[in-house]
Amino acid sequence: MxxxxxxxxxxxxxxxxxxxxxxxxxxxxxxxxxxxxxxxxxxxLPHLLPHSLHGIFINYVDYRRPHCFARPSAQKPAIDCNLDFLPGYAHDYKPIADHCNGLLLYRGRTDLLYVANPATRQWEDLCRKGGDYKWNPYLVFDPAVSPHYEVFSIPYVPEKVDLAQDSMEWPPSSWMLDVFSSSTRQWCKRSFLRQGEAMGTVANARLDTLRQVWSGARWRYSVYWRGSLYVHCRGAFVARLSLSDGKYQVIKLPNIAESERERYLGKSEKGVYLAIMADDTVHRLWVYNLVESSEQTDWMLKYHVDLEPWASAWLDNLKGFDKTWTLDGEGDVKKAQEEARCSLEYDDEDEGEDDDGEEEEMLMGGNPEWNSDNDNVLDLEDDRGGFSHYIDFLGFHPYNEVVFLGLSFKVVAYHLKTSKVQYLGNMRPSDYYLLQTNGIYESFPYTPCMIGELQKHTSRSSH
Structure with a gap:
């Protein structure tokens, strides 16, 4: 006993x-x-678990590294989201592949995978998985349950080889996945048995074309929620993988009448959400919440938003919006520039220090903490422009029904319940050269976590 x-x-x-x-x-x-x-x-301790949104990690088109677009905070010690301790992170044009509860999955050189925790500045590399690269990795980490994480390899839809393969059901009744576990440091095979119907055939899945994009997500997103991994798969469905009993379910996505541009899976206030963006001529947004019960699973339409007024909003040279979000590393540059300017303006050292403090307090409104309800609320009537922006969907707020949108690199938070819009700031890196191909690929809302022991540690960033 x-x-x-x-x-x-x-x-x-x-x-x-x-x-x-x-x-x-x-x-x-x-x-x-x-x-x-x-x-x-x-x-x-609750404060060690993910409980707040710190920022959004962004992969840029034709740019050397990702950045974290983060809210101003007085938290000590500050979270340093510059991950240049990862091999090749600063200059290899490699992306963040996924995020889950404070851990990031980074796809490095020759597709070697790394897991990093920006809050603790710990990281480790994963041993290579054998076979080809026809799969996407998805991260699962639940610090309230275990300090260990897993990475799931979701295979691509098979390429067309022969007619017999076209008629095979997809996904298969027994889906064999490669899974990496941080507890064993190994990849292993894990079988998931399908409950319910398949999406269709392999040929049906290929009808969901993988469009060639100049911007926007190059792969599809996942959500970890209450012991299950939800993966948006090719074939217009979500695979719900129950990690406790090795079963999975196919959840077909809703259809809308108007032309769709893209679909985005994410986590928000009431669990799993789906955003559907219409094409650039319509500028509409549909937001669904996945409702699950013992009887059925269905998508409930919660919001239908007309974004056309905001597509033409003029967000340059806004007045009175000094407390904005910043990119990691960009704030240090601006602070150095400001200190240099102040040193030229004030000869008296003591007077200069006092004035600097007053000026910093004025710039931050006396309180550096970002107020998610009241700061930088936009009045549309004062901000109309003469042309239409390309609208990027950057993600869901993980704890409130708020979505983040990019309007030509200007970021706003759209409150779905009230239609209130807040200006967050500029997500364009200062050294991102102006080209017609400028844009973003993937984006991941980041929630810091102080739990989880990774093998390697870096004390500070080398800016």
Whole structure:
């Protein structure tokens, strides 16, 4: 018999309380009674788990590295999202591939995968998976359950080889996936059995064409929610992988009458959401919430938004909007420029220091924290322009029904419940040369997490 079973809950809690701050996540996975003790005594500190949005990681078209577009914050120590400690990150034109609960998946040189935690500045590389590269990696990490993560390899729809293959159902009834586990440091085969119908045939899946894009997501997104991984797959469906029992379900996507440009899967206030953007001539947005019950699973249309007025909004030279989000590294450049300017204007050192402090307080409104309800609210009547912007969908706010949109590199937050729009700032890097092909590929809302031990650590960024 396990000797811990004879311990009173309070005694066991005192033992677990002596562990490092993030360690109680592991005992939660050992046995149900331990999980109950950890939760009842709040041993897993809430502030260590993902609970707030820090910013959005962005992959740019023809640009040397990703950037994090982050909200102003007085948090100490500050989170440094410059990941130049990753091999090749600063100059190899490689992308962030996924994000899940504070961990980032980075696709480095020769498609070697790395996992990094910007909040703790820890990282590690994954051993190579054998075979070809006809798959997309998706990250799963739930720090409230385990300090370990997994990476799922979702294969491409098979290329056309013969007519017999065209008639095969897709996805197959038994779907064999390669999965990397940080606990074993190995890739292994894991079979998922389909519950319910397939999407159709392989030939049907190919009808969902992989368009050649000059901007926009090059692969499709995933969501981890309540023990399941939801992956947007080619074939106009979402695969819901239940990680506890090795089963999966095909969830077909809703159809709309108007021409679609792209679909985006994400997590928000009530779980799994789907955004559908119409083509550039319509500028409309549909937002669905996935409703699941024991009887059925269905997409519920929650919002239908006309974005046409904002497609022509003029967001250059806005007045009074000094407290804006910034790109990692860009704030240091601006601060250095401001300090240089102040040193020329003020001869008296003491007076200059006082004025600098007053000026900084004025620029940040006396409070550097971003107010997600009241800061930088736009009045459309004052901001109409004479041309139409290309609108990028940057992602969902993970905790509120808010979507982030890019209007020619100017970022706004659109509150779906109230139609309020806030100006966040400019997401264009200062050294991003002006070309017709400028744009963004993928974007990932980032929620910091202080839990999860990775193999390597870098103390600070080398800007």
């Amino acid at each position: 396990d000797q811990t079973e004879t311990l009173p809950d309070d005694t066991l809690a005192n033992v677990l309380r002596r562990l490092p701050p993030c360690a109680p996540a592991a005992p939660r996975c050992v046995r149900r009674t331990w999980c109950d003790v950890v939760d009842a005594h709040r041993l897993l």
